[in-house]
Amino acid sequence: xxxxxxxxxxxxxxxxxxxxxxxxxxxxxxxxxxxxxxxxxxxxxxxxxxxxxxxxxxxxxxxxxxxxxxxxxxxxxxxxxxxxxxxxxxxxxxxxxxxxxxxxxxxxxxxxxxxxxxxxxxxxxxxxxxxxxxxxxxxxxxxxxxxxxxxxxxxxxxxxxxxxxxxxxxxxxxxxxxxxxxxxxxxxxxxxxxxxxxxxxxxxxxxxxxxxxxxxxxxxxxxxxx
Amino acid sequence: xxxxxxxxxxxxxxxxxxxxxxxxxxxxxxxxxxxxxxxxxxxxxxxxxxxxxxxxxxxxxxxxxxxxxxxxxxxxxxxxxxxxxxxxxxxxxxxxxxxxxxxxxxxxxxxxxxxxxxxxxxxxxxxxxxxxxxxxxxxxxxxxxxxxxxxxxxxxxxxxxxxxxxxxxxxxxxxxxxxxxxxxxxxxxxxxxxxxxxxxxxxxxxxxxxxxxxxxxxxxxxxxxxxxxxxxxxxxxxxxxxxxxxxxxxxxxxxxxxxxxxxxxxxxxxxxxxxxxxxxxxxxxxxxxxxxxx
Numbered sequence: 138x139x140x141x142x143x144x145x146x147x148x149x150x151x152x153x154x155x156x157x158x159x160x161x162x163x164x165x166x167x168x169x170x171x172x173x174x175x176x177x178x179x180x181x182x183x184x185x186x187x188x189x190x191x192x193x194x195x196x197x198x199x200x201x202x203x204x205x206x207x208x209x210x211x212x213x214x215x216x217x218x219x220x221x222x223x224x225x226x227x228x229x230x231x232x233x234x235x236x237x238x239x240x241x242x243x244x245x246x247x248x249x250x251x252x253x254x255x256x257x258x259x260x261x262x263x264x265x266x267x268x269x270x271x272x273x274x275x276x277x278x279x280x281x282x283x284x285x286x287x288x289x290x291x292x293x294x295x296x297x298x299x300x301x302x303x304x305x306x307x308x309x310x311x312x313x314x315x316x317x318x319x320x321x322x323x324x325x326x327x328x329x330x331x332x333x334x335x336x337x338x339x340x341x342x343x344x345x346x347x348x349x350x351x352x353x354x355x356x357x358x359x360x361x362x363x
Numbered sequence: 364x365x366x367x368x369x370x371x372x373x374x375x376x377x378x379x380x381x382x383x384x385x386x387x388x389x390x391x392x393x394x395x396x397x398x399x400x401x402x403x404x405x406x407x408x409x410x411x412x413x414x415x416x417x418x419x420x421x422x423x424x425x426x427x428x429x430x431x432x433x434x435x436x437x438x439x440x441x442x443x444x445x446x447x448x449x450x451x452x453x454x455x456x457x458x459x460x461x462x463x464x465x466x467x468x469x470x471x472x473x474x475x476x477x478x479x480x481x482x483x484x485x486x487x488x489x490x491x492x493x494x495x496x497x498x499x500x501x502x503x504x505x506x507x508x509x510x511x512x513x514x515x516x517x518x519x520x521x522x523x524x525x526x527x528x529x530x531x532x533x534x535x536x537x538x539x540x541x542x543x544x545x546x547x548x549x550x551x552x553x554x555x556x557x558x559x560x561x562x563x564x565x566x567x568x569x570x571x572x573x574x575x576x577x578x579x580x581x582x583x584x585x586x587x588x589x590x591x592x593x594x595x596x597x598x599x600x601x602x603x604x605x606x607x608x609x610x611x612x613x614x615x616x617x618x619x620x621x622x623x624x625x626x627x628x629x630x631x632x633x634x635x636x637x638x639x640x641x642x643x644x645x646x647x648x649x650x651x652x653x654x655x656x657x
Contacts, residue, residue, distance in 0.1 A: 140465040147462050148451060205449040207415045209466045210439035363415040 141211065141219035142226075145193065152192060153227070160184065160231065161238070168239045172246035174257065175327045181235045182261050186268025189231060190224040191284055194273050198281040204363040217355045220273060221347065228265045236261070256331035259339040263326070266343050270350030277357045366424070367391040367513045367545035368412065373421035375407055380569055382407050384421065387564050387574035391426075391512075392542040394535060396556035396577075397549035398638065399566035400646040405549035406446060408566070409517045412547075413443055426512050439467060442506025446517040448498040452491030456501060459490055460508070467509035475508035482527075496523045503531070507538075514538070516548035520555055528552075532559045553638035557581075563638065565645060572645055573617075585619035586640055588612070589631035598625060604644030615644035 163184065171177045197203040206216055236258075240249040251257075276284045298312040305313075329335055368389040375382040382404045389395045397405045410416040412423050414430060423430035425437040450459055456479060464470040479486055482500040484493075493501060499519055506514050514535075520528045536559050538544045550556060556563060556577070564574040573580070587602070590611050599605070601622050602614035615636060616622045623633055 143465060144462050147458065148454075151453075200449075200451050200453070201447075202449045202451055204410075204415050204445060205451075205463075208413045208438065208441075208443050208445075209463065210435045210437075211466060212434055360417065362417060363410070 138215055138219055138222070141216060142223055145219065145223040148196065149193065149223075156188065156192070156231075157234075160235070164235050164238045165242070168242050168245040168247065174239075174247045174251040177239055177247055178252065178257055178261055178327070179264065179323065181232065181239075182264035182268070185228045185231045185235075186265040187272065187288070189227045190220075190269040190272045191276060193224050193227065194220050194276040195281040195284060198276070203361070207363055213358050214355055217277075217351065217358045220354070221351055224269055224273065225347075228269065229262075232258075232261050232265065254331065255336060256339075259336055259343070260326060262343050263339050263346070266346045266350075270346045274350055274354040274357055277354050277361070365391045365427075367393075367426055368395075368547060369422070369424040370408070370412070371422040371424075373408065373411055373423065374419045375404075375411055375416060376419050377407075380404070382411070382569040383571075385566070385571045387562075387571065389513075389545050389547055389562060391545055392539050393561040394539055394546040394548070394559050395562040395564055396553075396560035397547060397564050397566065398551075398553060398556065398642055399572075400642065401551075402568070403566040404569045405566055406517050407569075409443075409445075409515050409547070409549060412515060413438070413441065439469075439509075440512040442509065442511025442514040444499060444502040444506055444514070444516040444519045446521075448502040450490045450498065450501065452489065454490055455487055456484055456490065456493075457486040459501070460505065463505055464508075469510045471508055471510065475504055478504035478507055496527065499523060500527070512544055514544065514546045514548075516546065518550055519548055520550055520552055528555070535559055553642055557638050565642070567645055580638070580641065581635060583617060583619050584636040584641060585616050585622055586634045586636045587614045587616055587622055587626070587631055588634070589626070589629070593626065593629055593631055601625065606644070615641060 164181070167177055167180060171180075197206060207213060236252055239245055239247045240252055272284065275287060279287070294312070298310075298316060301310050302313055366388050370388070371386050372384040373382065373386070374384050380402070385404075385408060387395075397408065399405055407416060411418050411421075412425070412430065414434060426440050428437040428440070430437050451462065454462065460472075460475055464472070464475075476486070478484075479501075482497075482504055484497060484500055484504065490498070490501070500523075503516075503519065520531060523531060532555055535546050535548075539546065560577050562574065563577050563580055565572040588611060591607070591609075594605070594607075594612050594614075601616050601618065603617055605612055605614040619633065622631075626633070
């Protein structure tokens with residue numbers, strides 16, 4: 138496992154530096170412009186959850202090196218576990234960096250007390266887990282091209298949703314209903330009172346989402362012929 | 364005799380192609396050549412041994428270890444050179460080695476460096492700047508640097524210049540002298556096999572045609588040439604593949620002595636079969652251009 142993590146580091150160190158530079162610029166801009174800690178949190182998680190696992194898992198596809206990794210003396214389960222571990226570590230560090238940057242900068246509009254709470258940290262982890270737990274198995278199954286098609290399709294769907302909203306106004310619109318449902322879900326999550334029960338539920342959900350995603354990814358990777 | 368590789372009833376089904384219950388054994392300290400026409404299943408066999416393709420059934424044992432149950436231990440004993448070396452193009456050669464090395468307890472850094480020097484591989488060069496032949500050399504250097512007991516090579520000589528090809532074959536012959544290392548390599552260049560292989564395994568359309576020692580094949584198999592009238596109903600079953608022309612026939616037989624006995628004094632020419640002729644006739648069989656039965 139440690140060998141795989143070391144390999145991921147060696148293969149990704151340049152990308153990590155590039156991403157750090159891009160994210161720093163983005164976080165600085167966000168911290169300067171956004172005064173809502175909740176909006177900051179959601180956009181931060183979106184960035185992390187989408188970009189990080191996509192880069193780590195898609196790399197084998199990009200270089201066509203999955204055959205090399207799977208020929209090394211290591212089990213496929215361990216390879217998948219390492220992908221989750223390295224994505225988790227990178228996303229965790231990215232979140233910590235983003236949150237610290239948002240609170241430590243002199244021009245920030247977000248206060249430490251608002252964002253560095255157990256609830257916001259758990260919500261961040263839950264959101265990135267939700268995204269990455271979908272992105273990782275999807276990339277394993279459909280490859281880099283598949284995930285790019287999916288993300289572009291998501292954007293096109295957004296355009297269609299906007300056009301439909303314009304055309305149909307407030308009338309029945311399935312896309313609008315879906316987006317509203319997601320928005321409501323997010324709102325409930327972000328504004329829910331930080332009771333111990335709620336926090337425990339969040340922690341359990343993080344474990345469950347990641348665990349389930351790992352099992353799916355493992356099954357998909359085990360079936361792959363390279 | 365202790366075996367380096369045992370393949371038992373190995374089966375893989377793809378849409379339109381099935382590798383059908385292949386079995387063969389490679390004893391420790393020998394070289395086996397895997398031959399057959401394009402699409403015969405040679406690469407699939409090598410990938411199945413490496414577990415990068417999942418088998419439908421069958422068993423693979425590497426140095427006595429089960430390829431699935433003891434996957435990690437078995438793979439630690441394998442060195443591989445794939446047809447398209449799957450390396451990270453962005454890395455330099457030294458970087459590529461440092462990515463792979465920690466996975467092998469027996470990795471010999473000094474040996475890798477000396478192999479790079481011997482193969483004219485500049486350690487500072489990026490992998491994506493290597494030619495196919497150079498990438499093959501890198502794959503071979505990596506396979507040798509961890510002291511693999513079983514080396515699997517898929518068409519290793521196809522991208523190499525004649526000088527290095529010869530050197531590689533000599534190196535392979537040298538490798539097995541320790542009695543510990545074994546080599547399985549697939550190739551279309553049958554002259555390479557005649558030079559170094561101790562065993563030959565031949566596949567066609569996913570079926571195992573034969574797996575035998577090179578000497579057994581070269582001693583027992585024969586190319587028979589003769590006039591058309593020699594090709595009687597009685598004689599035809601002796602041949603595996605027959606190429607006919609208005610002036611005569613050329614055929615492959617797997618029992619030289621039997622052919623010699625049956626055709627003695629009837630003007631037939633019986634020659635020792637070369638491997639390329641064996642592959643040619645086996646490849647032609649059942650395709651309508653030749654006659655005869657096995």
